[in-house]
Amino acid sequence: MGISGRIAAAFQSSAMTPLLALIALLLGLMAIAVTPKEEEPQIDVTFADVYIPFPGASPREVESLVTNPAEQIVSEINGIDKIYSFSQPGGAMIVAIFEVGIPRNEAVVKIYNKLYSNNDWMPANMGVGQPIIKPRGIEDVPIVNVTLSPKSDSASLEEITSVAHGLETELKRIPGTRDIYTVGRQPTIVNVRLDPAKMSGYGVTIDSLNQMLPDANSASPMLALTQDNQSIPLQIGEFLTNVDEVKQLVVGLHDGQPVYLSDIADINLGIDTPTQVVWTSHKSDIKPAVTIAIAKKSGENAVDVAKAVDERLGELESTLIPDNIQVDVTRDYGQTAADKANTLIGKLAFATGAVVLLVLVTMGVREAVVVGVAVIITLLLTLFASWAWGFTLNRVSLFALIFSIGILVDDAIVVVENIHRHMMKGKQKLAELIPGAVDEVGGPTILATLTVIAALLPMAFVSGLMGLI
CATH class of the missing domain: 1.20.1640.10 (Multidrug efflux transporter AcrB transmembrane domain)
Structure with missing residues (x-):
């Protein structure tokens, strides 16, 4: 036998x-x-954005002094597939694409080691900053997008942006989430318009302002004052928290009197120019909106993470989310992954059942x-x-x-x-x-x-x- x-x-x-x-x-x-359910298989396709600041330089200067040497160094990394570079005013952007299959952590370590072990290539004493490296991969693609829009004209984009920032903090507490960011936000900034005539009258220069303003918005590490066998913790300075504190900054002395920033400038709270804009439509009613993009950690179940996000949003209704703001889930890869996986599992069961039925009959x-x-x-x-x-x-x-x-x-x-x-x-x-x-x-x-x-x-x-x- x-x-x-x-x-x-x-x-x-x-x-x-x-x-x-x-x-x-x-x-x-x-x-x-x-077993985690996903719409597509997880594949290591890692690339990295490397930004090298060069303030005040023209694109041609950036290309010759920064971009070309950096390209040469990055190209020497083992496993690099393609390199793209962009020379722009104030800095260079290099996109390094690794070969498919190289793990993200390994790629990040390689590019960090190569750049920081070759710091001597940077022009000395010319203001070239340290490289800023941002690794990216397939797991950076958001699985859930939550769009916030006004139900009526009573909700402004500034209010929606504030709510979105609060939601970011809450959603980051959900296990399995990795990268959460807001698209279309309108951040508030403090506008300071200097008056040259008043600055000249008070004897305040731009150089002195550049030195005083950063020092005024800083706090020292915790210090210790020792006296009579006692140690007293001290902290010097504090960060600015509102526009009134900015107005009360002392920027100089004139005739023995302090000169405040409000004496030489018009200061007000305004809205920064947005770099991204989001629009949403409700029954042909197009409105400006803000979108929160949520990505998951590698290896996590997209279905479970998306479901947890949806449940958390339901818990925050009427608490963190006001009644005048509409919340819509405009992308849910967890649901689509579950639907497609369940459909294919159903087809698998159907094929098996059909074979068993055929054998039963014959x-x-x-x-x-x-x-x-x-x-x-x-x-x-x-x-x-x-x-x-x-x-x-x-x-x-x-x-x-x-x-x-x-x-x-x-x-x-x-x-x-x-x-x-x-x-x-x-x-x-x-x-x-x-x-x-x-x-x-x-x-x-x-x-x-x-x-x-x-x-x-x-x-x-x-x-x-x-x-x-």
Whole structure:
């Protein structure tokens, strides 16, 4: 008897067989419950924005003194795929794109080490600042967008921006969220318009203001005053918190009297010029709005994070969110990921059920149960292995499972049909004929499966983005 028959006989007579089947069933069900669901597979496509400030320099000066040397250094990093650079007034922007598959942390460490170990390339004493590195990847794409808009004209964009900042703080407390930012906000700023005539009259210069204003808006570290065997903590200075404090800043002396900033400038609280604008439409009524974008941590379940965000927004209604502000979830990748995953799981169940029904009609109940149990347990074990390996439930992985059902069902039907044929002869008992029947078709079935694997094996050597997918 060949290896297929011996394996069948060993599992047939072993008391561990039903226990192993039960363990496989439980592991698969656990994997379905805990495996993160996503719309797309998580792929390491890391790139980094490197901004190098050069205040006061023209684009041509930035290109020759900063951009070209920085490009040369970044290009020497192992794993760099492409580099894009932009020379602009006041600084250079370099976009370094790493090869697909390089982990984010490894890419960040490489670019930091390369830039900061080659600081000597920067022109000395010319005002070139330290590089600012912002790594980016596929996990930076928001999974939830929450748009705030006025229900009536009573809510201004300044009020909506303030509410959005409060929501940012609350939403950051949700486990699994990573990067939360506001788009279309209108921040308030203090406008200071200096009057040259008044400055000349009070003897205040621009240089003196540049020195005094930063010092006035700072606080020293905690100091200790020791006296009579006692240590008294002291803190010198404080940050400015409102426009009145700005007006009362002392910027000089004139005729023995203090000169306040309000004496030489017009100071008022205003709105900064927005760099991004958001509009929303409610039944053809277009209104300005503010959007909060929420990204998740790598490996987190997009469905759970999106659901937690929605629940938290419901809790904040009429407390942090006023009644005159409309809250709409304009992007919910968690819901779309759940819908697509559930749809594909339904298709998987339908395909399995159709095969079991076909076997039931053509062979009988016992054969249909055997095929159904074999297919289900194998699929559940595959899902458990996928979870243990770090994969997620997404369109690609579920499509692969549906594709594999054809091979799985074909093998099961061939083996069961041969057992059924021997049963129809009636010469042996079922327990006696199973090893021989399995041995007859075991070798060809294994070879047929290996042939399919060999046909698909070249896909494992595809490089780049398609290879990882």
